[in-house]
Amino acid sequence: xxxxxxxxxxxxxxxxxxxxxxxxxxxxxxxxxxxxxxxxxxxxxxxxxxxxxxxxxxxxxxxxxxxxxxxxxxxxxxxxxxxxxxxxxxxxxxxxxxxxxxxxxxxxxxxx
Amino acid sequence: xxxxxxxxxxxxxxxxxxxxxxxxxxxxxxxxxxxxxxxxxxxxxxxxxxxxxxxxxxxxxxxxxxxxxxxxxxxxxxxxxxxxxxxxxxxxxxxxxxxxxxxxxxxxxxxxxxxxxx
Numbered sequence: 001x002x003x004x005x006x007x008x009x010x011x012x013x014x015x016x017x018x019x020x021x022x023x024x025x026x027x028x029x030x031x032x033x034x035x036x037x038x039x040x041x042x043x044x045x046x047x048x049x050x051x052x053x054x055x056x057x058x059x060x061x062x063x064x065x066x067x068x069x070x071x072x073x074x075x076x077x078x079x080x081x082x083x084x085x086x087x088x089x090x091x092x093x094x095x096x097x098x099x100x101x102x103x104x105x106x107x108x109x110x111x112x
Numbered sequence: 113x114x115x116x117x118x119x120x121x122x123x124x125x126x127x128x129x130x131x132x133x134x135x136x137x138x139x140x141x142x143x144x145x146x147x148x149x150x151x152x153x154x155x156x157x158x159x160x161x162x163x164x165x166x167x168x169x170x171x172x173x174x175x176x177x178x179x180x181x182x183x184x185x186x187x188x189x190x191x192x193x194x195x196x197x198x199x200x201x202x203x204x205x206x207x208x209x210x211x212x213x214x215x216x217x218x219x220x221x222x223x224x225x226x227x228x229x230x
Binding site for chain 2: 032034041042043044046049089091093098099100101102103104105
């Protein structure tokens with residue numbers, strides 16, 4: 001059974017810092033891995049989607065990497081800003097399905 | 113891009129009443145939709161798979177009679193929380209895979225519904 005874990009659970013950093021969020025999954029049979037952002041009381045905003053055949057994806061100050069063999073993904077946020085404060089979730093759909101298994105989330109707070 | 117619309121975004125209801133949440137795919141057909149639930153400060157957990165033209169498939173531990181799912185058409189799935197109780201208060205969100213059978217693209221998520229039962 002696929003399990004997705006995110007470390008750290010919470011993170012507080014000063015503005016301008018570069019930071020790394022970690023996501024690990026137990027079953028490497030995935031089609032892709034997706035990173036989401038969730039603001040308090042809000043829905044999900046898709047940040048990056050990495051196909052199983054890819055190693056990384058970049059969007060602006062965000063860079064996500066994927067190592068299927070070790071069951072790990074990282075989300076790198078460069079030059080963090082207070083507006084980046086949110087909960088970040090990674091999710092994987094098991095092979096052959098769109099049933100996403102979500103990670104436990106990392107609550108990020110960027111201090112001005 | 114494809115859009116999934118969920119309504120309402122917030123609802124407050126009294127204990128014992130039923131609440132219906134709608135999930136619509138706006139510019140594509142979705143034979144399958146998924147319903148998730150998020151407890152406070154927890155991650156999202158899959159509740160059930162909604163199948164157009166057939167019964168929903170529920171995940172282990174989810175009460176079928178409590179959470180009624182109806183996939184009325186290729187663009188609409190509804191989740192009805194029946195005889196709601198305060199412990200049903202939660203954030204509910206739906207998703208739909210893209211119209212084509214391409215597993216290398218992302219599923220699309222609704223905006224979510226915050227249910228508060230008082």
